[in-house]
Amino acid sequence: MRATFTLGRISGVRIGVHWSVLLIFGIIAFGLAQGRLPQVYPGHSPVEYWVAGLGAAVVFFASLLAHELAHAVVARRNGVVVDDIVLWLLGGVARLKSEASSPAAELRTAGVGPLVSLVLGGLFVLGAWLLAMVSAPELLVEVVAWLGGINLLLAVFNSLPAAPLDGGRLLRAFLWWRTGDRLRATAGATMAGRVLGWLLIGLGLVAFMRGGGLGGLWLALIGWFLIAAATAEGRQAQLRGVLAGVPVRDAMTRDPLTVPAALTVADLLADPLYRYRHSAFPVTGADGAPVGLVTLDGARQVPPENSGAVTVGEVMVPLSRTTVAGTDDSLADLLPRMEPGAEHRVLVMDKGRLVGILSLSDISRTVTWLMNAAPRP
Structure with a gap:
């Protein structure tokens, strides 16, 4: 959500x-x-x-x-x-x-x-x-x-024992304790959430047809939201199961192209090296250390008449607001922190040095590879 x-x-x-x-x-x-x-x-x-x-x-x-x-x-x-x-x-x-x-x-x-x-x-x-x-x-x-x-x-x-409600998490804790398998427990709580959602939709529609008015439609709407949220939670749990034990270094793009913080926005947008490769780039300071992340969309927000005087450092997302991960961090644990959009790229560091960048598309490729490489019965 x-x-x-x-x-x-x-x-x-x-x-x-x-x-x-x-x-x-x-x-x-x-x-x-x-x-x-x-x-x-x-x-x-x-x-x-x-x-x-x-x-x-x-x-x-x-x-x-x-x-x-x-x-x-x-x-x-x-x-x-x-x-x-x-x-x-x-x-x-x-x-x-x-x-x-x-x-x-x-x-x-x-x-x-x-x-x-x-x-x-x-x-x-x-x-x-x-x-x-x-x-x-x-x-x-x-x-x-x-x-x-x-x-x-x-x-x-x-x-109520159904994801994503608190009762669903209580159910997951119980199933996890009984089976010892967190992924199976999550799947069980997610299924309970979808069942409850469809039940609420059915009850709501019956109530509406019997003259319940908006109260019945409201119940059906709650059921629809419950199904959507439970399904999203279940999909994320499946992804985390596939990615369990996979480190960030196996999915990241290594040695990403960086942009100096002192470069002007006009030069950034004019250089084909930046325009045609990616939509976001790590920004480095004078010492070469990463200081933030700049997106081409963010740079284009600067009026053309001012782009020659505005530096990348002024329009970047600062490092304090950028997600940073280590090479040995788990992809499964990092996944909930990632969001769509170029401004949400993850910078990968190793001993204070920038070694990679990670996006949701990188994780998608990794998941596809892992599923295709998995042994088939």
Whole structure:
């Protein structure tokens, strides 16, 4: 699940939002402001209903963020590096740069999310009861009670044993413990996710045809997202299984062509050596050490009238924002950190020296070679 846009960072973890969050945010705010709140507590102004609805939606997504941050904190304590957190239609996902080292670590990392949602739900329910006891504004009581219910529902839904939900990871931890095979365990959790997705689609369509209205279509939409996410997770697991034990040096492009940081953008774009070979190049400083990565698309963003005065060093992606790997690093562990696009090339270093560059197409070629070279029954 890739983020559509980024909100910022918390404790070094990038927080991203998928476009589907905007859909659910609007549905929550509209449903409360124009549906539930006026029905339960009529007589208030539209502004009050909308303030309550928008506030509930914001706090709900803060609850989702707390859920995912709990995953990130426990993952770090178990030696797993967290890449980012992406909020999406079904809640959120903490993308990990590596796998848990054991079924127990997987269990702890996956289980803490629903636990946090359960605790938050209980606190919101308690808060609603206390607010009602002191005769707080009725809209406030209703919103806090709704937040309690939705967090409890989130805890239950995320505990369903199907990937990519937390319950799917709990199922994977159990299957991993029983079989000793992480790949088989992932395949089992992925299959459960697809089955649950198709079940939700079927139930949603039946409910819609029987007069369930948008509720049935909403259930089917959740099922569709679940199938897509489970399928993507399953494919990545298969790739990681194929690439298990393969080092980066076996897939990288060796001795890549580099660009001096002091070269002007005009010279970069005019030189056929750069124009016709690749779409991204490592950038080196005066001492020859890598300092970043430049893409031809990024260079072309410079207005032609300024390209003679702007250097490559000014338009490159700095090394601090570029993925760097070692020659002996595992391709399977590196794969979750890689993204499409020339700006996401991986620079391969050996003892501080640039020795290669790696793209998703390099990994694709390696996978094709490995599958064709595998012995056939």
